[in-house]
Amino acid sequence: MAFPRLAANGAAAISDSRARRSGVMRTVLTPSRLGRSFELTGAAFDLTHASVMRSAPLLPPIPALRAFEAVARLRGVSRAARELLITQSAVSHHVRKLEQDLGVTLFVRHARGMDLTPAGERYYDTVGRAFALIADGTAALASEANAVVRISVLPSFAAHWLAPRLGRLRKAHPTLTVELDPSLDAADLRAGRHDLAIRYGGGVWDGVDATLLMTERLTPVAKTGSTLADLPLLITRKAFDWTLWSAAAGFDFAAARKVQLTDYNVVAQAALQGEGVALGRLRMMGSALEQGVLTAPYDLVLETREAAYWIVIASGRRPSRAASTVIDWLRSEAAD
Template sequence: MRSSPTLPPLPALRAFEAVGRALSFRKAGEDLLISQSAVSHHIARLEADLGVTLFIRHARGVTFTPDGERYFQAVTAAFSGLAAATAALRPAAARPLRLSVLPAFARIWLVPRLADWTRRAPETGLDINSTLAVADVAGGEADIAIRYGSGPWPGVSARLLLPERLAPVISPTLAARGPVLTAPADLLRHTLLTNLRPSDWQSWAASTGLDLSTARWLQLTDYTLVMQAAQDGLGVAMGRLELLSAPLATGALRPALPDLPTVPGAGYWLVTARGGTPHPARARFLRWISGQPPLA
């Protein structure tokens, strides 16, 4: 089959989307069941075809270039549109229940609980899209989206699943190395870690009177990377305490200062379409997930 003169090869786009999601050639290869060198080859071919650099390579992974970040958003949106169009052609009962979930929430909160769901509903398949892209649930891209924010949103139904609490956290290694933290303003002596939208830091700073105008930032694509960077001692993160319960319990992270105020943050919302014919398993899954207890 002749290749398109305007579109890159589909395998290269799939490799690019997988690398962008994981920010790792190795993990992308594991997801696609191909070697890391094959992933590297696909990305190199795509960059040559486009004439731009998509990733900056580091010893421990990759980060997007500005061109790569923009292209990633477009590619994930295109794949989501294709998935929605494909699903619309299939009878609802014959296809999996489609979930669109933020990567950090999927890995830390949702996946450890899925064994219980599969025991209760073994006949229902799940298609979990762990992505930063906002799924158009009203347009049929997903049956359920789990999103972090303040909600509600126009045009969709949204119910709060899990409210968050915010407070700065630090690794014991970085805390021991210094500089010493004795007051909120001392946080600015460290690098502050954030994802693409620093709204958590802004909310906490507004509640505590901390001026962030002189802060030194390290921005990472997803909150999963923020947590890993904090545990590696690269800076102070604004902790979403519900999501960080495990590393706080084990001591991998700790509050950056004693008696720092904890402020209400946004929350994790269950977002569904209004009207239409829902997937037969949607209501059952919503009841199940809403009744999940905290992780032990």
């Protein structure tokens, strides 16, 4: 058997009868020549232009990092799969492969799901900050003339307070485009899909920096002419503001009849229809009281930072110039 001919440039050309008939020459490239040109049947082939990119020695594959970050943030494989638009098995494969490559267990698996190990917590913090840095750098490249500011906001706040004021924003800043994403779910600001969010509550949430926009003014309201004793309380899934007002008023909230609704928009509409007593958020429902459609049967109007609207950005991230412009405008509107 004849040994393959070794070309002067280090490429060993191996052919068989089938290859000769097809005119294709199979070539084995020696490792010592990586990155240099090789002669293939008289043509030059430069490995530096190959379509397959070699990974950096200490950088795991980006899909694996994205899968790990999503599972850690969302606390579940199924939710991560929905966000990433891949199958659950693909997410699990990425995470297992990452653990194998690192030689570290990142999650503890149990019947209820997955929890981060101490090492996983540390790595999640690192990966999350890295993605945030990439998102910041990407946002910095955006042109100010065509800037788009994406805001995650509660549907009720968007409908009753923010949307009616957007015309003034367009007039003051005609080059800005604002995209509202009304959602009941807290947006993941570290992922970079939103520039900022407006959240309702006490201002303390993990992974974000919150700045007070304005406090809400809370008091029960009902349709004018209703008999309060016949009406249930209308509450949302998180009725912490009812709890705050009840504690301040000495009202027995626990003993009251209640109807739970999905969103404050639905609560407000049900109150207007006479279906129950809502805890009026007067920043949004004040006009209905002024017009006499609703009545406020109690004197106490509670105003507290524990039930307030907050401008929220990812922790440690500096907002873009366009986002800062919108934040300043929001504050000026809230101050009026």
